[in-house]
Structures are given as structure tokens and as C-alpha cells.
Amino acid sequence: MAVARATIKTVEPFQVAWSADDPPGSRSAFVRITTTDGVVGYGEASPMQGGLHSLGIIERDLAPGLIGADAFDQAVLHDRLFHKNIKLGPEGALTGALAAVDIALWDIKGKVLGLPIAKMLGGAWRSEVAFYSSVGGNARRTVEEVVKVVEGRFQREKPSAIKVRRDGDRSKLDLDIPGDIAKAKAVRRLVGDDFPLAWDANNGYSVGGAIRVGRALEELGYIWFEEPVQHYDVRNMGEVAQRLDITVSAAEQTYTTQALVDIISAGVRMVQPDIVKMGGITGLMQCAAICYAHGVELVPHQTQPTIGHVANLHVLAAIMHLTKPAEYADGSGRMDAAFPDLPKPQGGQFTIPDGPGLGIQIDDGELRRRTA
Template sequence: MKITKVDAFQMNWDASGKGSRSAFVRIQTEDGSFGLGEASPMQGGLASLGIIANDMASFLIGKDILDHAVLLDTLLHKCIKLGPDGAATGALAALDIALWDLKGKLLGQPVYKLLGGAWRTSLACYSSIGGNAHRSVAEVVDIVLRRVEKEQPAAVKIRWDGDRTRQDVDIAGDIAKAKAVRKALGDDFVLGFDANNGYSIGGAMRVGRALEELNYAWFEEPVQHYHVAAMGEVAQRLDITVSAGEQTYTLQGLKDLINAGVRMVQPDIVKMGGITGMMRCAALAQAHGVELVPHQTQPSIGHLANIHVMATVMHLAKPVELADDWERADSVFKNPSRPVNGCFELPTRPGLGMEFDEAEMKRRSIPITQ
């Protein structure tokens, strides 16, 4: 089956056009079938969408969709000097997800079946709660309790989302917030702490030791992601599991994190190679005996792609991410994936399993032209 059209476009979640936007791609074949993919939405995903429209789409026209891996590896090396970290790998992720969605539809199978089958069809979620660097202790506890009551998650991760140009801004205050959340949710509730690259090595050690005392389950990106050796040093010196990888865009980069000592890796499916990339990450993690817990904050295409992959992972160590503002997908998707009793159910329809209001999607779309 030949590819006849590749459209890259932004999706406006806010009807006014002033809210957040996602970066989507649609690949169509000669019989009218199509698949949808998603790139990282950073800065609206414009860089990745531009690369698709200007440097990748024309190459794919007329190609057989079943040559999927050859096509995308060719495009990676064609565009290697545009990255490969960041916009180019985000573009490839979107194309990869769309091709898997398309293949599933053409073969009449959900993606997880094409990947080898699911170990589970219900996946527990964790509430990922951002913006806590700028909240008081009482405000942090309030939003955590509201999210737990609403979502009934298996775990909670509190994120800082602070100023990455400054380190160790309020270590005592950060620890106080971590203590307050532990007290509010009880001794046995599973908790994670995402520093969003906010500490020096020394600061990370201080906070990490406090988190160990508080029985937090993981400590995410304590230092700047580009200081791989520093991330590894913190991981090796602390007993708490240190995680990283959401800002890692290649399999080789993930290998470097593991070799440095990180034992929980968090690549993101819309940043690193899509479904194919995440399956490679799963194999790498399994080979090294480390936990694979993907970062994933997009509530529609990226999320569905992620849970199809995670359903195939035999040793799934942690719940999947449920981020802020999840409800935005309701405006376009007829069957938005929402947790029930703290769990996402794996779609069984062909492809990724999404249904959407085509007229509404068209109305909210902003095309990226060559």
C-alpha cells in the first residue's frame, strides 16, 4: 500500500485558539486509509512539524507503508544534522506512530497485537502534578488531595517545573512540601518527586536523603539532564531510585544514562522514535535490568501509542503517567482515554483505537505548509 499524502498540523485544544496546541501528522494511502501520529508539543511542535512538511513528506510519497523501518531510518540519516536530538527525532516519532496506526487499521488489529501481544489490558496510572515550585505547602497538599480524589491513582508524582537557570532555590521549602504530601497521603501511598533539573549534585543529595527518609519511590531528574555523569553520580550515591531520560532523544543517549548508573529510564514516545523507538528502549532496559517508565504527558495520540507499548512490557514496574490538563482531548476525541478507578483500559479497535470528530478536528487544525 503506497503513501499518497502526508499532512503536518497543529491541533488547537482551546476553541478560542489561544490555548495549548499539539503537533499532529496524518499519513494517507491510496485507498483513503490514514493513520495519526504526534510529535513533542514543545513550542507548539512547530520545529518538528516544519521538518516533516519541508524535509520528510515528499520523500514518503509513493513509498510502501510496510517499508516503515527502512523509510524512517533513511529519514533519520537524511536529517541527521538537524539534530538528531530534539526536533528531528520528534518528527520521526510522529511519522512512526502514524504508520503503526495505519498498519493496524489496514490489518484489522490493535497495535499491541502487532507488537506481540499484551501482558495486561488494564494499566494503572499515576497522577503527575506540576507547578509546585511556585505553590505554598498548603497549596501543594490541596491540589494533590483534589487530584487523588478525582483520579484515584495508584501513585502520585509531584513536579516542580521551576526556573532551570537557577539551582537549589529553596531546598528546605521543597523538603517541607515533600513531607506535607507524605503526611496527607499516608505512609504506604506510592510517591515520586520530579525536580525538573533543579539541583546541584550537593542539593540533590540533600533532597534525595530526605526523600529516602520519607519513603518516596523515585527521584526524577535531580540535576540538569545534559550532565549525564552527574545524574549517574547522584543515582549511585542514593538508595532511592533516581530516574531520567525524558530529555534523551536517541537510543545511544539512553544507553549512556544507563552506563552512568541511572536505573529507571523515562524516554518519551513523542520525542524518541515513536512506537518503534520505545520498543527498542524496552529491549535496552530489559537487557540492562533497569526499569522503563516512560514520560508521557499528551492525552490523545501520544498516550494511546504509549499504553499500547507498555501493555507489551513483561515487567512493568510503575504506573503510566496521567498529566495535568488531561481533559483537553475531550474536545476532539469521541472516545478519550480517561482512567476508571485509577486504570486506563487498552483499546481493542484496529490501530491505536481512537475515534474523533473529523469536522471538529478540521476546524481546530492549523496546517503546516511547505
């Protein structure tokens, strides 16, 4: 019996502009990997600054080690390329680049075998995943503006939960704590006492400020408090987590499994690594194993509405303990021209694609027309 093989022929990193006036930092970063048999896999890199740094790493540093390799050796390639280029980070642009490659290789494997990614990860515990609307940009809004924006998403998307993101200036801590608490109270009044809410500080508070806001969120019945202090301040993130009753989450900006263990050891009991930052499907499944071993909630961060989103859904289908909804940040539909059958929110749920690989249609011609 012949052993399945998928020899990599080409690796093409590219940036996509969704409108003519998209600045480079607001574009999507993808990779297209093609085998000698013509099977094409797609992956997505971390979008920070438009993913340009990760795309450059793919082109210059990863592609030479991928050409001629077998896509089925994805885990070997992941580790080999990570350690070969470890002095580039090892965090940030490198793991974002590896994420794009890794997702594309899983897509190829699924297409060759005729299996969805979730099935290859050990099987799907669920065919649907609840989602929460992730509503950003609220530091600059008035209380009334926050309520209006949240209300629009609440009515349009009918989510299972809502997360309110500050998205403020990270260099100015505790800038408007009374205003933030007023916004949290207004959103609670809008949705009612029992609807699940979360507050994302986006690293906007000192330890003292975080404790003050966290106590208010506890009184308001918010279910988690995300990244209250600077993400790199692991010790103090753990201190805030231990001093509050509300669940404190972190690790959206954590890029390696060792760093994830550090933040868990500090006392954080809910972690949110991102599939397009944490080395892709392989990296996120390693995170799932760590969380299972430590009894910690895994609630991945995920703001990219196309390939990253679908890859994340496959992982969420395959992990046993799913305690919170999946993140849904961009419901604008501006990318639908290239992705005509993306999972859409219905009744507070996303349905996991069950086609081969990622299981979605990708209009390659449209992507090429929009390549920046």
C-alpha cells in the same frame, strides 16, 4: 497470496488549538497520513514550543521521502529519514517529527490488518495499565497550595501513585530546598505512609542539593526521584543515582538509543524516554529492548492526553516487565471533542484500546475546525 501494502498518498502536519486563546506554544502537534486506498493514520509530535519545529521538519524534510512509500516499511522509513536528516540534530525536533510519522504508520498498519498496535508488537501482556497522577507547577506554589492541588487530583482521579513535579526555573539551581522538602513532607502527610509517591525535580538541583533532597525523600518513603540535575549532565546524573538509595530516574529528554545507553552506563537504573520525543513506537520499543538487556526499569514519560497517550499504552501493554504505573498529566478533558472515546482512568487503571491501529475514534472534522 497478495502481500499487504499501504502506499502513502499524502502527509499533512498540523497544529491544533484547543481554545481560542491558546498561544502557539500550548497547542498540539499532529500528523495525518493517508494512503492511496483512503486509510488514514494519525500521529503526534513532541509538543515543545507547540511542536512547530517538528511539524516544519515533517513538511519540508520527511514528507517528500514518504510519498509513494509503503507504510508497512515503517522501520526502514524511520532509519532512512533519521539518517538523511541527521544533521538537524539528531536529537530534539527531528526525533519528535519522526515520532509523529512513526505512530501514524503503525496506526495505518493496524487498520489495514484489523489489529491493535499492541498485538502487532508481539502481543499484550496486559489489558490494563495502572497510572499515576502527574501534578506539575509546584515550584511556584506554597506548601498549602501544593497540598490543595494534589488533594484534588488524588480524590478526582483515584490514581495508583502520584508524582509531584517542581517545574521551576532550570537556570536557578537549589532555589528553595527547605521549601521543596516541606512540600514533599506535606504531600506524604496528605496521602498516608504507604501510598506510592514520586518527586520530579525537573533538573532543579546541583549534585549536593540533589543528595540533600534525595535523603529527605528516602526518609519519607518516596519511590523515585526524577531528573534531579540537568538532563545533559549525564555523569553527575549517574553520580546522584549511585549515591542515593532511592531510585533516580532520567532520560525524559533523551532522544536516541545511544544516548539512552550512555545514561544507563552512568549508573541510572530507571529511564523515562517519551514516545513523542524518542521516535515514536519504533523508538520506544528499541528502548525496551535496551532496558531488558541492561536490567533497567523502563517507565516512559508521557504528558500528551490523546494520541501520544494511547500509543504509549499500546507499548506498555506489549513490554514484559512493567514495574511502575503510566504517567497521566492532563485530565482536563479539553481535547475530548476531537477524541470522544479516549481511555479514561478507572480504579487506578487505564484499559488498553483493542480496536484496529490506535483503536480510538478521532473526529477529523473537529480537528480540522481547530487547526491553527
